[in-house]
Amino acid sequence: MKQNTDIKKLDNTTPFRVPDNYFTQLKSDIHKRIENLNFNSKLLEYFNLKTVAPAFVLASLSLIIIWNTIINIKLKSKSVLNDEIYADIVDFEIEKIDEEYLFEFLPEEDYSFTDDIEYLIDNNTDYDLIIE
């Protein structure tokens, strides 16, 4: 059976209801949730960005410094080894090279000496003495 098809004749109070004492309970539930929220936010204050960020930056810097030190030590030991090998090769090669041949490749101003030194060289004076 169709009834009350005119909206104006219908009761415009809400047909819903709530459990007994709901609104008293609601107030205390809201307060409980806010207390929890306050507790959590206090807890978070200890770990907030202001305290965590500097600690994080410090930790990152320390890590970078440690990492760099390790890398440098490794590189140094490698480069010492490389320098030693390089020096040996150069010594070996220099021993083999004819001095006159070497002079050909040197620019003239690099091996032009004063008259005194020329004299000493010509008289086969010991090189160590000339350098002194």
Added chain:
Amino acid sequence: MDKYTDVELLAMLKKNEKRNFVFNYIINLYQERIYWHIRKILISHEDANDVTQNTFIKVFENLSKFKGQSKIYTWMYKIATNESLSFLKKKRKYFFEPLHKVSSGLLSNLKSEKYFDGNDAERKLQEATLTLPTKQRIAFNMKYFDKMKYKQISEILGTSVGALKANYHHAKNKIQEFLKEN
């Protein structure tokens, strides 16, 4: 309970130590109205209870930022409406449902709702409102059940009074048709 105006409440809010007092005052004054506003949108008591609590938590969190550019009740109704709409959106996303399916979900809530005291005609009226688009339904509820003025509804929903009047007229006709057909 003493009565305070919005201006007095705002003055108290500026003093931080009175913040909790103002919040308690607001809960006492508005909890029922806010709950019923949300309940009419969400139909289910359980959902309305969750969203009402969330609304008051939002109010508590933002109370210090409230500048008094609108009335407190308008501001709270806005938060409540937004929270309800977000709740419906989340539910829709959760179940991967299109918007029109939301009303069918609400309809099943209405059918299974144990906290419903209405007669058949009132149930039909609720079913009829569920055929309206969500925002139109909210505006209709505010006008028809809460007997709010168009100006108040317009401030809360951010819609012009003219549009609201047209919307209400349109909604009433749709409901009338639904009631005749069913």
